[in-house]
Amino acid sequence: MATQVQAPFFETTYATVSVIGLNNVFVGLIIAGIVGEFSVVLLVPIITSAACALGNGLGYYAWGSDYPVVNRAVAAAFSNFTWMTTRLHNTSSFANSSEYRKDVDRVLRDELGVMYVGLPRFHETFFGRVADLTTASEAVFKKCMEGGEPLFSNGWSGWPKDANQDDVLSWFAELSEKLATLAEDYKSIPTHRRRPLAQPNKPIQGSTAERKLDVGFVDNPKAGKDSRCHWSQILVPGELKSNPAADTAAKAWLDLGTYAREVLAAQDIRRFVLGFTICGSFMRIWEFDRLGGLASERFDINEDGLRFVSTVLGFLWMNEEELGFDPTFTAANGQRFIEIERNGSKERLIIDEVMQRARCVAGRATTCWKAHREGQPQIPLVIKDSWQYPERGEEGALLREVTSKGVINIARHYYHETVQIYGTDDDVRNNVRGGLDVTSATNYRPERSAPPSSTMASVSRKGRSSSVAAGKKRSSSQAGASLPHSKRSCSTSQASGNLSNRVHRRVILRDYGTPIYKASSRTSLLAALDGCIEGHESLRKAGILHRDISINNLLINEDVNNPSWPSLLIDLDLAIKEPREGASGAKGKTGTRAFMAIGALLGEQHSFMHDLESFFWVLFWICIHCKGPDEHRVVARFDKWNYIDTEELAEQKKGQVSHEGDFIRTAKENFTPYYQPLIPWVNRLRKAVFPNGGWWEREDGGLYIRMRQILQEAQKDPTT
Incomplete structure (x- = not known):
């Protein structure tokens, strides 16, 4: 599954x-x-x-x-x-991180934003799809109230009066099993395909850092207290708190959001996750998707026993689509595949493997699979799914244009679409959430529901646009970028007065590679970086600026049988045409913190110079974190780059490159032994990107060739 x-x-x-x-x-x-x-x-x-x-x-x-x-x-x-624009980043941004809970929670809280609760029609929206649930729940609940020792009589039998967490866990698991047994007469599909699991003290496998789950429903009918479960098996996560007052954003809600993040990360075709919280005897049902989290009205399980029965049976009976799995993926004969209609005919694309899956709840949540057309395994394809703001231009259309223009070393277009679920565009607000109206939530406030955002705040830098012309001088307004945040001029635009939405888009590429940090040798890494810079320049000559140079967007192809580019850039989600005619209207700007240029961190309008600087930071990061092609490490000093404020990160980056002696000392202390031979060449790149240890003053198209020449000379160095 x-x-x-x-x-x-x-x-x-x-x-x-x-x-x-x-x-x-x-x-x-x-x-x-x-x-x-x-x-x-x-x-x-x-x-x-x-x-x-x-x-x-x-x-x-x-x-x-x-x-x-x-x-x-x-x-x-x-x-x-628009001076005070707060930048929030996403939990999928962590590069080479240990993902300690305190750090993840802080970022996840920002990522989830307002978690709306108390929505009417919530149960009907997500449980109304389950066949026979209403009739069976009523019949089962009636049975619970019958007999000399009924399961329910003015509350559930055996309910721990002090709501002790361990006792409630045992009670919940046992009662769920009893309800499943009672329901067998009312459902032709066996309820024991899955079962409740209570393992509050046993870590669930598959997390970057250790994570434990209070309770949930798993797809392993034999799972018990001593079973070792993986997040890929968790269908419905749950969180229990003994205190009813823990039913808050900072406690039970955030904890459940942490579990939802792990479930979404481990299950590559999961579109959304249902879960539940029980605080004291008060229960809420939750749904987490690429916009955040929503919850039902709170109800007391000892007063509304029928709703509790309906909830438990619903979790046991839901099919995969109702649980949030993507029905456009089909499994048969040990293979998974999707079908598309291209050039007037249907094609079946066989999934070979998952390449990458964003570890986040809310966001683009990009997932990539290696695939091939049925009957043509020798020609690799890449399927990329993501959840985009509808205001953004489609990456697929841009890739098609790039491909038609003959741009080199950029992943080439094969097909793109907005994913359809039974003939309807798959989006969050209307499809996933079934049209639930968050303005009806008990904690809804208009002031915080539609923040004035669109693109990342950008410092206005007159004379420093991202046009192709070089030699433009930094004006006095540009120099203001180093001032405190409240002093910098920023610009934002709002997509509309409506609440956010995300649309499920799919792009298929006909080029495949592996992340550049997996290069088989130092020389191969340098050659691939050279090729990616060449691709970036080719893309820019076609009038397009990439704007998201990061470690996973630079690929290398060392397979002689792979017809793809030897090295290539991917991901045009954030690319724009130059000169840009206006903001896209989307509600944010994305990038990967560790690799962002200093000026981009400080909110400058994006220039190709920022992208070239990002190439430097990618190489710098690889040299610190990679012990070789297949071994990586976490370095506490640089792990902080995933979490600290963007302005503080900008200052740290300035400190890294401003003085040659300090830079070389940092490199000797932090580059892995495998990459120590590259120190002189990385330093030469530093001097090219940061002349005199300072920030660039003019856009300079000649930086492309200077960086490439350094990389080409480094490849000839016998010590590399």
Whole structure:
């Protein structure tokens, strides 16, 4: 059913959201003065809002509904000045990370955003699809109330009065088994294809870091207390808390979100995950998808026994599609495949292996599979699925254009589509969530539901556009990029007044390679990097800027039987045409933190120079984290790059490259023995990318050839 995924796909999402933290006090004061419609009295809620944000750690509550006049005025000011744009990144962005819980939780909280709860029609939306569930649940619940020792009588028999977690776990597992047995007369499909599992003290296999699951439903009917389960077997995760007060975003909800992330990462065709929380005797049903998390109204299982029975039986009886698996994938005769209609005829594409799967809940959640057309195993294809904002241009259309223009060393287009589920575009709001209206949630607030975001805030740098012309001088406005965040001019645009949505898109490529860090030798790595830079220049000459140079977007092909490019760039999700005519309207800009250029981290409008700098950071990162083609490590000093604030990361990167002696010392201390011979060449690249140890002042198209010449000379060095 599900495939274990080994290779992570790294993605960082930066989104403009409601203002957060103490800096907002100062921004509020500044805006109050600029807008000119505030009295001093109205400064109080601004300060109060910032204080509240610090207190609860969630920016979504920074501007409450108690001060609508302030909110409107502040929103208007932000539409004009938009200085305080908070960048949030995504848990799939972690590169070579140990994924400690404290670090993951902080980022996951941002990624999930507001988790809407108390939605009416939730149960009908997700459980109403299960055949015979209503009739069977009523009949089973009636049986539970019969006999001399009924299972239910003013509450469930055996319910631990103190709601002790271990006791509740045992009670839940035993009662679920009894309900499944009672239901066998009402369902032709055996309920024991899956079973409840309670292993609060036993780690589930398949996590980067150790993760334990309180309770859930697994696809292994023989699973018991001593079974070793993998996240690929967890169909429905659950979280139990003895205290009803733990039914909050910071506690039970976030814990369940952590489990949902592991399930989605381990099951490569999972579109969404259903789960549940029980806090005391209060239960909620949850759904996690590529926009975040939603939950039902809270109910007391000892008062609404019928709903509890319906929930348990629903989890036991749901088919794979109802549980969130992609029905466009079919399994038969030991193979998985999809079917497409291309050039007027149907084609069956056989899945060979999972290449990478994003470890996240909300986001693009890119998954790639190696595949081939049925009967043509010698010609590799790559299937790429992702969940995109509908406002963004389609990567598939851009790839088709690139392919037609003969751009070299870029993955070539084969096919693309918006995934259809029974004739309907597969999106989150209408298809996955069945049209559930989050504005009906008990914790919905308009101010935090549609943050003023679209593209990542970008520092306006007049005279430093991303056009093909070189030699443009940095203006005084560009120099302001090194000022504190609140001093930098940023621009954002909003897609619409509507709530977010994501659409399931599929692109198929006719080039295949492996990540560049798996190069068989140092020389092969250098040659592949050279080829990728050549591909980037070819792409730019076609009028397109890539904007997402990262370790998993640079591939190498060392298979002589593979007709693909020897090295190639992939992933045009964030690529734009130059000169860009306007913002896409999508709600964020993504990239991978560890490889982002200093200026990009500080919010500059993206230039090809930023991409060239990212090539340097990719090589720098590989030399530190790779012991060879197949062995990698985590380095605590650089693991922090996955989590720290983007401005702090920019400062750290400046410190790495500003002084030659310091850089060489850092390289000697941190490059693996395998990559120590590259230190002189990486240093030469540093001097080319950061002339005099400083930030580039002018766009310079000649940097392409200078970087490539260094890499070509390095390949001839016998010590490499």
